[in-house]
Amino acid sequence: MTTETHGTETDGAETERTADAFVGRIFEASTGMLDVMSVYLGDQLGLYRALHGGGRATAGELAAWGRIDQRYAREWLEQQAATGILEVDDVAAPAEERRYRLPDAYVEPLLDLDSPFSIAPLARTVVACAKVMPKLMEAYRTGGGVAWSDYGPDMIEAQGDFNRPWLVGSFGTELLPAIAGIDERLVADPPARVADVACGVGWAAIAIGRAYPKVRVDGFDPDRSSIDLARRNAHDAGLSDRVTFKTSDVANAEAGQYDLAVIIEALHDMTQPVSVLASVRRMLRPDGVALVADEKTEDAFTAPASTTERLAYGFSIFTCLPAAMTVRPTAATGTVLRADVVRRLGTEAGFQSVERLDEPELDMLRFYRMTP
Ligand SMILES: C[S@@+](CC[C@H](N)C(=O)[O-])C[C@H]1O[C@@H](n2cnc3c(N)ncnc32)[C@H](O)[C@@H]1O
Structure with missing residues (x-):
């Protein structure tokens, strides 16, 4: 793990003790938990690897490469782009034609188990x-x-x-x-x-x-x-x-x-x-x-x-x-x-x-x- 990932700061734990701040913190953490589970899907279904190997993909292409259902492929790709993990070529393109890619910087964290940046196992x-x-x-x-x-x-x-x-x-x-x-x-x-x-x-x-x-x-x-x-x-x-x-x-x-x-x-x-x-x-x-x-x-x-x-x-x-x-x-x-x-x-x-x-x-x- 990298030092940058795990500092000694108290980070989110030291929030102001107001209902507002607490609700915000747990809301953010819950969104984070959904990100973690979406990373699990991408990792364990081999979707990140398929995107890395295949390049920019439509939902149909990813479904074929990853051997998953096309409707699920489209929704997962949209979620991954919406949450800022995948890049999308043209957000205005029709849903089935939009192309998504795995940013180069995320290849090591998601796909290289020997890398000091490897993070998918933590999500798992x-x-x-x-x-x-x-x-x-x-x-x-x-x-x-x-x-x-x-x-x-x-x-x-x-x-x-x-x-x-x-x-x-x-x-x-x-x-x-x-x-x-x-x-x-x-x-x-x-x-x-x-x-x-x-x-x-x-x-x-x-x-x-x-x-x-x-x-x-x-x-x-x-x-x-x-x-x-x-x-x-x-x-x-x-x-x-x-x-x-x-x-x-x-x-x-x-x-x-x-x-x-x-x-x-x-x-x-x-x-x-x-x-x-x-x-x-x-x-x-x-x-x-x-x-x-x-x-x-x-x-x-x-x-x-x-x-x-x-x-x-x-x-x-x-x-x-x-x-x-x-x-x-x-x-x-x-x-x-x-x-x-x-x-x-x-x-x-x-x-x-x-x-x-x-x-x-x-x-x-x-x-x-x-x-x-
Ligand atoms: C958190 S894992 C760590 C495994 C490994 N050392 C690593 O760093 O990935 C803890 C391990 O302790 C093992 N374990 C628990 N009790 C044990 C015992 N009495 N003797 C030997 N291994 C034990 C578990 O089976 C498990 O594989």
Whole structure:
């Protein structure tokens, strides 16, 4: 994600407390939600890709390229132009003859999943939350949960795609080398072993395998569909021989074998973070390191909060907390995992030191280094 997208300003949260300002804010946000869902349609139906490939299109052409109904194509194109996403050649032309195009500047945000500007996955995660609303309502009433797998491919794939730009872009090549002690071990002999714990669809494991040609990486995640996709991603990257994945947590992982374990944006999702961290500590060699990336939270609760923290709370109420409420007992930390809580979890798991790293800096996540 780009810094421009997620500043630390409170933005819309700090509105004047009048009925007028509040109505305006929610009206604007609702229009924004409709934009988000329209982006989901364009993304998941392949309409943006069809427009990018085909150039200026009429409703009939887009319907044919995207294999969708022509009447829906026309309405979606009009909505996209009306909301300022697509450009239209001649607004005065008859509806069926009007031609629409995807502006060049929006190609990367909408179509390039490796780009730091990629934004379609965020829209997809928001829609994934909306899709499980009846289950969420039920969980809120009963104190139950909504399993991560219940959010389906929209959440599972889009979560991976959301972190993918920085993972494939700079994790292995810039961020890890900037953290003292890690790069030296990953380039040394005998070849290092790395664990990607809660690996999701595998981009961190793949990034490390690609940046360090000797290392072996094992990804662990209890979600089968994530592991299936992680395997496909590693295969497509030509790394299946050194980057492998297991549908399991790390409770029974080999002890004392790993030089590095990473947990990327997942500690706050765990029902038993202390026991997972204790397993990670056991997996590491005595001189190994655990690197945890989790939300870049404020040090204490604050309201109104920054855009980054608002986004984290938004996903907390719709995804991360409900997913962590599926099992009892549960730590149920919620997404907004503050630095003092990470320190406590690491210490309770038996790590000798838990260090908050403010460098290297990411827009939405912060690194913590834990040593056994
Ligand atoms: C928000 S996703 C992050 C996935 C990935 N690290 C990424 O950055 O895209 C959280 C992941 O934690 C996994 N998870 C939850 N509890 C776990 C546990 N006890 N052990 C390992 N993984 C777990 C979930 O299945 C899910 O894939």
